[in-house]
Amino acid sequence: MKSKLILVTGVSSGIGFQITSDLLASGYSVLGVSRNANDKVEELLVSYPLTFYFESVDLTADIDSLPKWVVSQSKLRGRFAGFVHSAGIQQIIPLQINTYGKMLEIFNLNVFAGLALARGVSDKRVMQDQGGSILFISSIASKIGQSGLVNYSASKAALNGAMRSMAKELSPRNICVNSVLPGFVMTEMIEKWQDVYNADYINKINEQYPLGIGKAQDISNLVCFLLDEKSRWITGSEFDVNGGASLGA
Secondary structure: OOOOEEEEEOOOOHHHHHHHHHHHHOOOEEEEEEOOOOHHHHHHHHHOOOOEEEEEOOOOOOHHHHHHHHHHHHHHHOOEEEEEEOOOOOOOOOHHHOOHHHHHHHHHHHHHHHHHHHHHHOOOOOEOOOOEEEEEEOOHHHOOOOOOOHHHHHHHHHHHHHHHHHHHHHHHHOEEEEEEEEOOEOOHHHHHOOOOOOHHHHHHHHHHOOOOOEOHHHHHHHHHHHHOHHHOOOOOOEEEEOOOHHHOO
8 A cells, every 4th residue: 555645845954854754764655845955855865765755846936836836746646645834944133124025035935835835735636535634834933922033923823824724624625734833943943043042042942941942853743643644633723842831931
C-alpha cells in the first residue's frame, strides 16, 4: 500500500525540517518545498529515496500560480493526505520605520502563499477522497505582543483567522484545518538574529517559560498527531505549544 503523501513547506531548516524528518521516519511520503536545497535536504534525499521528493520553489514569485502547481505535482506524485505550511519569515522592524513593502514581504510568504497552496491541496482532484488535514504553523506572537514584530504578529494572526473559516468551508469533505502556535523554539531563524537573541536574552526567555525554551521536536510531535487519522474530530482549533509561556508572568 502506498504511503500517505504530505506537502510540507520550509523543509530546509527548523520546524519544517523536523516535521519532514519525523513524517518520513513514520512511513509517510513527503513532498518538501523550500527556496533552495541544502545539506539537510540532500541527506533526506539519500536516506529516503523512494518517499521524499523535493522541489525548489520561490513561493512568493507567482502566488496565483501555486494552486495549479499543486495540481501538477499531484498528477506526478499522487493525491495528497495533508499539507503543512511551515515556511515563513520573521523580521524585527520598529513601527516607525515600517513600510508597505516590508509588510507585504512578510504577508506574501507567511499568509498568501500558504492560502494559495491550501487552495491547491484542497482541490477535489488533489486531496484524497477520504479527506485529510491542513496545518498552518502560526506563532505565540499572534496572541502575545512583542516590540518590533508588528508585521510578523499580524501575519500569524491572519493565518489563525483564515484557518477557522477554511475549517468550516472544507468540513463537508472531511478536511480538517488547524493552526499550531509555537512559542520560542531554538531554530536557525533564532540563530540568525544573534545580535538580538543573544545569550542573556535566551537565558531570560528560558526563565519566563515554565517548561523552558522549546525544541523543533516539540512542535513536530503535535503536527504528526494532527496529520494522523486519530485527530479526525479536531478542526478549526489553535494549539498553543509554548511550554506554558501563554500563562503569563
